[in-house]
Structures are given as structure tokens and as C-alpha cells.
Amino acid sequence: MSNERAEFSKRLATAMTAQGYEPRPGVLSTQFNVRFNGASVSFTTASRWLNGGGIPEYEKLVALADWLKADPCLLLFGDRAGRGKREVRQVKEDALTYDDERVFDIYRRLPQTQQKAVCEVIMAFAASSSKLTSLAKPGAVTKAKRS
Known part of the structure; x- marks a missing residue:
């Protein structure tokens, strides 16, 4: 889990x-x-x-x-995005680039209402991306055309 x-x-x-x-x-x-x-x-x-x-x-x-x-x-x-300080975590992926770090730091300093708006935009992109991925699977296009 x-x-x-x-x-x-x-x-x-x-x-x-x-x-x-x-x-x-x-x-x-x-x-x-x-x-x-x-x-x-x-x-x-x-x-x-x-x-x-x-x-x-x-x-x-x-x-x-x-x-x-x-x-x-x-x-x-x-509330991990709004804590204002970073948690120490082991990261198994590639290290963040300087630009990534800078973007996260800026995000953490935003007011909570703006953090919420940014989060909703990211969630919307993720939702549309997952729909595009599901359409790319074999057979998905023919099923989509029938609907």
C-alpha cells in the first residue's frame, strides 16, 4: 500500500x-x-x-x-503543500532540477486560495491526459466512434 x-x-x-x-x-x-x-x-x-x-x-x-x-x-x-517547509523524503526518481525547485518554492509561498487554483488546473490537465491515454489504447478509437 x-x-x-x-x-x-x-x-x-x-x-x-x-x-x-x-x-x-x-x-x-x-x-x-x-x-x-x-x-x-x-x-x-x-x-x-x-x-x-x-x-x-x-x-x-x-x-x-x-x-x-x-x-x-x-x-x-x-496539507503537505501548505506547510511552508519541506518534508525530508527519500526520492527514488531523478533529482529535481533547479527550475523544479524554484517552481515548488514559489507554489509554497502562494496564498492557499491560489494554491487551490493551481492544484485544480493540474488535476484538470491530469484528467484530460488520462482520457487521451485511454484513447491511445488499441480498440479505444473504434469503441469511441460507436458511442
Whole structure:
């Protein structure tokens, strides 16, 4: 279980409790499906969200946040972006370049409302990028044309 998924599941459970719901998969799937206009969420998916096994797609994350009266970025990322100081983490990927560091430093100094706007733009790009990736898979174009 990745740390991000575990942290997300804790924040989701806390948000559910704060709104008077028991953080259980049955409650989550039922309450979510009543409010979401897209494809319904199974008990298993809700269980993964609550047990650190998965994170919802962007549209479902936004719907969760609306239902639970939470900020989608805070629900997904927590307050780690707004802490003002860096956490010490081991990074297994390539080191950040100077420009990356500079951009992150600027982001951290932004007011929370502006950090939220930047986060929403990034989430929108990620959502559109994932749609483009799914269209690039073999057979996806023919399925898209039939719809």
C-alpha cells in the first residue's frame, strides 16, 4: 500500500466522520452512488478507497469532496503543500532540477486560495491526459466512434 493511498484513505475516513457518516465501504458506496451521476461505485472500490488500496479518478474525487464538503485538493494531498517547509523524503526518481525547485518554492509561498487554483488546473490537465491515454489504447478509437 503506497503512502499516498494510505494518507488519502485516512483523510476520506476523517471527512466522512466529520459529516456524520461511518467510514465503512457500504456507507461510502451507497451515499456516493446516490449523489454521483456517472458510473456507480462498487462496494469493493469503496473498500479500496477506505483501506488504502486506491484513489478515485478526478471526477469521482470532486464528487466525493462536494458530498463531504471538503476541498478536493486537500482531500487528495492533505496539507503537505501548505506547510511552508519541506518534508525530508527519500526520492527514488531523478533529482529535481533547479527550475523544479524554484517552481515548488514559489507554489509554497502562494496564498492557499491560489494554491487551490493551481492544484485544480493540474488535476484538470491530469484528467484530460488520462482520457487521451485511454484513447491511445488499441480498440479505444473504434469503441469511441460507436458511442
